[in-house]
Structure formats: C-alpha cells, structure tokens
Amino acid sequence: MDETPGSITILIDALPHADASLxxxxxxLLGAAGKDRVLWPLFHLVTTSAGDEAxxxxxxxxxxxxxxxxxxxxxxxxxxxxxxxxxETTVRGACALALGWEGNHRAVPxxxxxxxxPDIDVQAAVIAALSSVGDPHVFxxxxxxxxxxxxxxxxxxLLNLWRFGEKFFRVESIYLNCLDDLSPELVPDILSALTMIPYSPTVLSIYRRMLTKKDPVIRRQVLENLEALDPTEYEPLQEILHGLLDDNDxxxxxxxxxxxxxxxxxxR
Incomplete structure (x- = not known):
C-alpha cells in the first residue's frame, strides 16, 4: 500500500478491528509513514495490548x-x-522500548x-532503549x-552495547576483554553480539581462539557467526575448520x- 494520507487513515481506522495476525x-507500514498521525493510535495499542506480547x-x-x-x-x-x-510487565517493557529513539535524552533519567x-524482560527493554538513545554517559x-x-x-x-556505533573501537575492545574477564556463561552472548559490529582482524582472531574452546556451545556460536559471512572472510580459518570435522559434537x-x-x- 502507498503512503498517501488516505491510505494511512485506512490503516489507522482498521487497527482497532483487526485481529493479532492482521x-x-x-x-x-505505520512507523515511518504516518509520523505524528500515528503516534496516539500506536500508543493506545502499546498500552492496551498486554495480552499479546508480539x-x-x-x-x-x-x-x-x-x-x-x-x-x-x-x-x-x-x-x-x-x-x-x-x-502490566508487557506494557512497561513496550513503553521502555518505545522511548529508545536516537537522541531522546529527556527519557534517559x-x-x-x-x-x-522486578521483571527481567523489562530490564532488558530498558537497557535496549538506553543503548538506542546513544547518550555517552549511559555508555x-x-x-x-x-x-x-x-x-x-x-x-x-553485552547484547546491546553494539548500538553505540560511534564507539565501535571501544565496543570491540570491551567485547574482547569480557571474553576473559566475565563469567564463561556470557561468552556465547558476547560472540552473538560480535555479529552486530563490523568484521575485523580482531574479530577473526577471537573466532580463531574460541573455536578451540572445550565448550561445544561456544564452538557452535562461532560457526553460526561464520555462516553469516562471505566465505572469503573466514578463509584464514580453513585449517581449524578441517580439524573440526572430527569434533565430538x-x-x-x-x-x-x-x-x-x-x-x-x-x-569454483
């Protein structure tokens, strides 16, 4: 559908009568197209849809x-x-998420x-929102x-620090240090977050080292990361990869x- 005022009106009017799938x-179709016209219909949906988290x-x-x-x-x-x-925890988390637009410093305090x-999911939404605002003090x-x-x-x-894109080199360094300094159970999360920052020689060296770890969860996460890359980018890891053909997992x-x-x- 196009983004003319009439089409946006049709979509807004349809929202209260639509089922979850619709x-x-x-x-x-609304976020980037409707601007001010969609603010309050969307706000109403956020604050009245606690029963449908999606x-x-x-x-x-x-x-x-x-x-x-x-x-x-x-x-x-x-x-x-x-x-x-x-x-409602779902509404709290959704409102936190909605506040996380870039430059919304007023919402930071x-x-x-x-x-x-008290809810872990709300905490995660708050952290995601704060990361998206981009305040250097928050970083x-x-x-x-x-x-x-x-x-x-x-x-x-860890899963949101990459959102501070202007601090890429610091974020990369933090992820590198956290691999050794934080609890081992956080290593897969760090590896997952690495997919959100630019691929670099540092990231390659991390993958090389993590592929030798005993925990198969870590090896699996690295391999999942590699599958998202162009094969030429993980060419330097060929010898290690061939060795993993006999992996126990x-x-x-x-x-x-x-x-x-x-x-x-x-x-070819």
Whole structure:
C-alpha cells in the first residue's frame, strides 16, 4: 500500500478491528509513514495490548520510529515515561522500548530509574532503549555495570552495547576483554553480539581462539557467526575448520561441513 494520507487513515481506522495476525501486518507500514498521525493510535495499542506480547512489542518499535520523525514528541514522551510504572510487565517493557529513539535524552533519567525493574524482560527493554538513545554517559555507566551488575543485566548490556556505533573501537575492545574477564556463561552472548559490529582482524582472531574452546556451545556460536559471512572472510580459518570435522559434537560437525561446502562453491 502507498503512503498517501488516505491510505494511512485506512490503516489507522482498521487497527482497532483487526485481529493479532492482521495487526502484525499493518504495524510495519505505520512507523515511518504516518509520523505524528500515528503516534496516539500506536500508543493506545502499546498500552492496551498486554495480552499479546508480539503486537505490543511491534507497536512499541513502530511508535519509537514514528516519534523519532515527529516534530513534537514531548507529550508522547511524557505519557510513555508515566507508563513505565504500568502494572502490566508487557506494557512497561513496550513503553521502555518505545522511548529508545536516537537522541531522546529527556527519557534517559526515567529509564535509568527503571533499570532495577522486578521483571527481567523489562530490564532488558530498558537497557535496549538506553543503548538506542546513544547518550555517552549511559555508555560509560554500562561499561561499569559489566563489572558489578547481575548476570542478566550484564547479558543485556553485552547484547546491546553494539548500538553505540560511534564507539565501535571501544565496543570491540570491551567485547574482547569480557571474553576473559566475565563469567564463561556470557561468552556465547558476547560472540552473538560480535555479529552486530563490523568484521575485523580482531574479530577473526577471537573466532580463531574460541573455536578451540572445550565448550561445544561456544564452538557452535562461532560457526553460526561464520555462516553469516562471505566465505572469503573466514578463509584464514580453513585449517581449524578441517580439524573440526572430527569434533565430538554432531552439530559442530554439521556446521563445519556447510561452511566448507560453501567455501568450495565460492572458489569454483
């Protein structure tokens, strides 16, 4: 559907009557197209859809996008901040997520106040929102919390630190150091987060080292990361990959076979 005022009106009017499946199809069409016109219909959906987490979350993402394009989102900002205290955890998390548009510094103090929300998923949404705002003070705060926060808080920070794109080299260095300094159970999360930053010689060296770890979960995660790359980018790992053809873990062996087959196809 096109993005004319009439088509947006049709979509907005259809939302209250649509079932969850149709809402999930309509929502992605609204965030970038409707701007101010969709703010309050989306806000209403965010705050009344606690029973359907998928709809609530997608509405929050689209609301944040629309707010970032709005000429005056302050009234919405206030309403979202107030609903960080909503009794429904799904709504609290969705409102936190919606506040995370780039440059929304006004929301930072309120989001910081809710880092200790009793619900883990809400905490994760707050961390994602704070990371998306891009405040340098938040970045410094998060790097400190990696040393003292709970395991779940540290996991959420690691999975979102890449959002501070302007601090790429620091983020890369932090991930590298955390592989050795933090709890081993966080290593797969760090490896997963590495896929969100530019591939580099440092990342390659991390993959090389992690492929030798005894934990098959770690090896599997590295191999999953490699599958997202162009085969020429993991060409330096060929010797290690061939050695993993005899790995004790069948899922590791299967991943290696796929990677080597893809590499051979590329070289033809």
């Amino acid at each position: 809402k999930l199809k309509i929502l992605p 709809v609530c979350r997608l509405a929050a993402v689209q609301l944040g996008l629309a707010a970032s394009l709005s000429e005056d989102p302050e009234e919405l900002n206030t309403a979202l901040i107030e609903n960080l205290n909503h009794p 309120a989001l910081m106040d809710h880092l200790q929300d 410094d705060f998060f790097t400190k919390r990696l040393k003292s926060g709970s395991i779940e808080e540290r996991r959420s920070i 069948p899922r590791v062996r299967q991943s290696v076979i796929r990677l080597l087959r893809e590499n051979q196809s590329t070289l």
